[in-house]
Amino acid sequence: MKKLFLLTLAVCLVACWWITGSPVIxxxxxxxxxxIYPLTGGAAAAGRELKAGAELSAKIANNMMxxxxxxxxxxxxxxxxxxxxxxxxxxxxxANPTLGADLAKKLILDDKVDGMLGCYHSSVTKTxxxxxxxxxxxxxxxxxxxxxxxxxxxKWFWRTTPHDKWFTKDLFExxxxxxxxxxxxxxxxxxxxxxxxxxxxxxxEWGSHVSSIIKSLAKEYGFNLRKSLLYTAKAxxxxxxxxSLKAARPDVMLFASYxxxxxxxxxxxxxxxxxxxxxxxxxxxxxxxxxxxTLRDSIVGILTRTVFLPKVAQIKKVAGQVxxxxxxxxxxxxxxxxARAFTGVQTWVHILEKAGSTKPADIQRAANAIRIPGDQLxxxxxxxxxxxxxxxxxxxxxxxxxxxxxxxVDGKLVLxxxxxxxxxxxxxxxxxxxx
Amino acid sequence: xxxxxxxxxxxxxxxxxMIIAGVLGGLLVxxxxxxxxxFAMATMIQFLMFSLYGMGWNTIGGYGxxxxxxxxxxxxxxxxxxxxxxxxWDVPFWVSMPIGVCFAxxxxxxxxxxxxxxxxxxxAIATIATxxxxxxxxxxxxxxxxxxxIEISPIKYNPPDFLHLIFKEDIYYYYVILGFFFxxxxxxxxxxxxxxxxxxxxxxxxxxxxxxxxxxxxxxKIKTYAIATSFVSVVGSFHxxxxxxxxxxxxxxxxxxxxxxxxxxxxxxxxxxxPIIGAGVLIPLKSYLKEWLGARAGLIGIDLIVYxxxxxxxxxxxxxGIWGIVEKVRRRKRN
Numbered sequence: 001m002k003k004l005f006l007l008t009l010a011v012c013l014v015a016c017w018w019i020t021g022s023p024v025i026x027x028x029x030x031x032x033x034x035x036i037y038p039l040t041g042g043a044a045a046a047g048r049e050l051k052a053g054a055e056l057s058a059k060i061a062n063n064m065m066x067x068x069x070x071x072x073x074x075x076x077x078x079x080x081x082x083x084x085x086x087x088x089x090x091x092x093x094x095a096n097p098t099l100g101a102d103l104a105k106k107l108i109l110d111d112k113v114d115g116m117l118g119c120y121h122s123s124v125t126k127t128x129x130x131x132x133x134x135x136x137x138x139x140x141x142x143x144x145x146x147x148x149x150x151x152x153x154x155k156w157f158w159r160t161t162p163h164d165k166w167f168t169k170d171l172f173e174x175x176x177x178x179x180x181x182x183x184x185x186x187x188x189x190x191x192x193x194x195x196x197x198x199x200x201x202x203x204x205e206w207g208s209h210v211s212s213i214i215k216s217l218a219k220e221y222g223f224n225l226r227k228s229l230l231y232t233a234k235a236x237x238x239x240x241x242x243x244s245l246k247a248a249r250p251d252v253m254l255f256a257s258y259x260x261x262x263x264x265x266x267x268x269x270x271x272x273x274x275x276x277x278x279x280x281x282x283x284x285x286x287x288x289x290x291x292x293x294t295l296r297d298s299i300v301g302i303l304t305r306t307v308f309l310p311k312v313a314q315i316k317k318v319a320g321q322v323x324x325x326x327x328x329x330x331x332x333x334x335x336x337x338x339a340r341a342f343t344g345v346q347t348w349v350h351i352l353e354k355a356g357s358t359k360p361a362d363i364q365r366a367a368n369a370i371r372i373p374g375d376q377l378x379x380x381x382x383x384x385x386x387x388x389x390x391x392x393x394x395x396x397x398x399x400x401x402x403x404x405x406x407x408x409v410d411g412k413l414v415l416x417x418x419x420x421x422x423x424x425x426x427x428x429x430x431x432x433x434x435x
Numbered sequence: 436x437x438x439x440x441x442x443x444x445x446x447x448x449x450x451x452x453m454i455i456a457g458v459l460g461g462l463l464v465x466x467x468x469x470x471x472x473x474f475a476m477a478t479m480i481q482f483l484m485f486s487l488y489g490m491g492w493n494t495i496g497g498y499g500x501x502x503x504x505x506x507x508x509x510x511x512x513x514x515x516x517x518x519x520x521x522x523x524w525d526v527p528f529w530v531s532m533p534i535g536v537c538f539a540x541x542x543x544x545x546x547x548x549x550x551x552x553x554x555x556x557x558x559a560i561a562t563i564a565t566x567x568x569x570x571x572x573x574x575x576x577x578x579x580x581x582x583x584x585i586e587i588s589p590i591k592y593n594p595p596d597f598l599h600l601i602f603k604e605d606i607y608y609y610y611v612i613l614g615f616f617f618x619x620x621x622x623x624x625x626x627x628x629x630x631x632x633x634x635x636x637x638x639x640x641x642x643x644x645x646x647x648x649x650x651x652x653x654x655x656k657i658k659t660y661a662i663a664t665s666f667v668s669v670v671g672s673f674h675x676x677x678x679x680x681x682x683x684x685x686x687x688x689x690x691x692x693x694x695x696x697x698x699x700x701x702x703x704x705x706x707x708x709x710p711i712i713g714a715g716v717l718i719p720l721k722s723y724l725k726e727w728l729g730a731r732a733g734l735i736g737i738d739l740i741v742y743x744x745x746x747x748x749x750x751x752x753x754x755x756g757i758w759g760i761v762e763k764v765r766r767r768k769r770n
Contacts, residue, residue, distance in 0.1 A: 040739065092725065097685050098678050102477040102722075105605065109473030126586060127680045134589045134603050152588060203574055204684045208582035230574060230582055232684065 142344025185427020489710025491666025513671025703758025
């Protein structure tokens with residue numbers, strides 16, 4: 001009887017060990033990542049892109065996809081975590097920093113997420129990252145570009161995207177290149193022809209930072225910034241702002257706008273027959289599918305900075321593969337927002353793989369030591385490596401930007417790469433054909 | 436002492452009202468001890484904040500009948516005073532908050548004097564204009580961080596820091612704002628029975644008659660406007676410490692002004708409980724509709740439609756708000 005009891009006990013113990021420790025059960029584990037994006041409101045178009053990009057990345061991470069040339073697609077789930085799946089929990093911040101902070105608390109305390117992703121609007125990223133910092137929850141930011149975000153000394157915040165100082169510098173390098181004859185298809189332009197600038201930026205954290213960077217870089221590169229104004233992205237009418245810009249008679253007009261205001265700005269510029277030689281948008285609204293579909297051929301010649309263009313697929317195989325999947329899912333090509341959201345989730349996967357644990361301290365160590373090679377990414381960067389110390393704590397130092405120009409090719413509106421000069425895919429249209 | 440006993444005297448309310456208010460007040464006190472989610476806690480803090488905003492608005496808008504749609508400027512003054520003093524000179528919340536109130540009151544006198552020469556819609560439009568102008572000034576004023584605003588760095592303080600009001604857990608914020616909430620109720624209860632409260636109601640009923648009775652109408656409005664301003668400024672200071680990052684576009688937006696007026700009007704302007712009922716209905720409704728319809732059911736944007744429809748429905752049924760419906764039912768029962 002005693003032997004039977006001991007045997008039963010042993011069987012039970014083995015069964016318990018098998019149940020709790022077996023790979024079958026470990027595979028059922030999920031890693032929860034909270035993703036806070038603007039899913040409604042003025043930036044809802046961007047929110048949809050971000051969500052689709054992040055979802056596609058999670059899908060690739062959770063399933064084996066042998067046709068894709070990236071490590072993430074070779075395993076079904078996080079290998080070092082026994083095949084744990086990535087589960088994204090989406091929340092809508094409506095571009096409201098207060099709401100963003102509340103949602104971050106909900107995700108951390110109620111949903112018990114292992115990490116955070118988001119938030120597109122730099123102002124919201126600021127409040128959400130402050131909550132994460134207080135609770136010691138790791139946050140990867142893939143799409144907010146205000147330089148101030150990585151100067152706060154936060155230890156639980158990492159940013160994959162390059163920030164606006166780099167992007168705006170690219171613009172001034174392009175302008176300088178124009179005067180030196182470096183731009184494909186354009187003879188050297190006399191300096192005085194493009195020396196006068198005017199800028200209009202939306203006035204939250206992101207736009208106001210872009211505005212001040214434009215001011216300082218204009219001075220550094222010797223350009224004359226005749227007008228610099230801030231406007232509210234929710235404004236129903238921007239005619240007085242455009243009149244003010246026109247009155248400055250600039251050669252180059254620079255904008256930092258979200259989707260609805262970018263569309264409104266270009267419509268108003270067209271209505272008022274503005275005649276700049278160059279129009280440049282700091283990504284965001286200027287790159288959204290809605291911007292293209294609403295304004296159609298009137299945007300031919302407009303420049304936008306970005307981190308991803310479908311043309312990247314020509315120089316990067318993996319980008320083409322992922323773009324095909326994304327297009328099949330949404331009907332649109334990957335854009336700057338979706339490609340960076342994709343990369344944000346991908347960075348999470350690599351960090352978790354390296355950490356082999358979901359403990360915040362292990363994730364922190366892994367994030368500070370991670371190096372993702374450029375050939376793994378859809379974006380044309382040299383890779384992802386975060387600064388573990390210094391003034392820009394948690395900033396990816398291997399990122400870079402592109403400047404694209406809307407051009408009509410075979411009756412289709414496409415974004416051609418204009419900068420960097422060595423990867424330009426088409427001749428630049430200069431000057432901008434007036435509306 | 437007389438003012439205190441007047442503030443504590445609710446005997447003019449029906450016994451049933453007092454029982455319900457007492458039970459709900461008790462529930463508010465014990466709420467953190469009950470099982471709750473972090474989202475519910477954040478919603479409760481928002482409810483208490485907007486109740487206080489609404490109570491302030493109710494003094495001038497409800498009892499005085501002056502529709503003020505510019506309260507966000509005082510949220511901004513309170514929030515920025517606290518944030519600037521804390522970030523630049525490490526001034527504790529309990530010092531910066533009254534300084535913020537002083538600035539807000541001074542500003543209310545400066546703009547209140549010319550503004551109260553206007554009446555009706557003109558006054559409402561003028562309050563919107565002053566609020567937007569002040570927001571524009573803050574957006575280009577580098578001393579207060581301009582359009583980027585100011586961030587109170589959470590890593591600079593060791594929570595719980597009761598002096599600077601920096602906490603990690605929301606329960607501390609909850610009890611601080613709950614304290615202000617009860618003080619606010621007592622103050623408004625005193626105010627409605629005070630000389631100024633009666634003057635204001637007579638102004639609302641008929642300004643010319645009020646003047647003929649010897650009431651200095653202009654001065655009474657300005658004084659009440661300053662009282663309303665103080666409420667909003669205190670909550671603005673609290674908001675700065677709670678959110679830790681404030682920028683004019685968010686803190687001083689027209690949306691905040693409209694929401695403050697909407698809470699009080701929907702709950703029942705001109706009654707003690709109206710703004711609390713308004714905030715108690717609208718804040719959870721907004722938060723949970725978003726959570727249930729927007730996040731869980733994936734019906735993004737539908738929550739806003741349902742929210743708008745409910746506001747329209749209440750306004751159509753009873754323009755005096757939810758408290759108006761309660762009074763209507765009571766009158767019917769009496770008859």
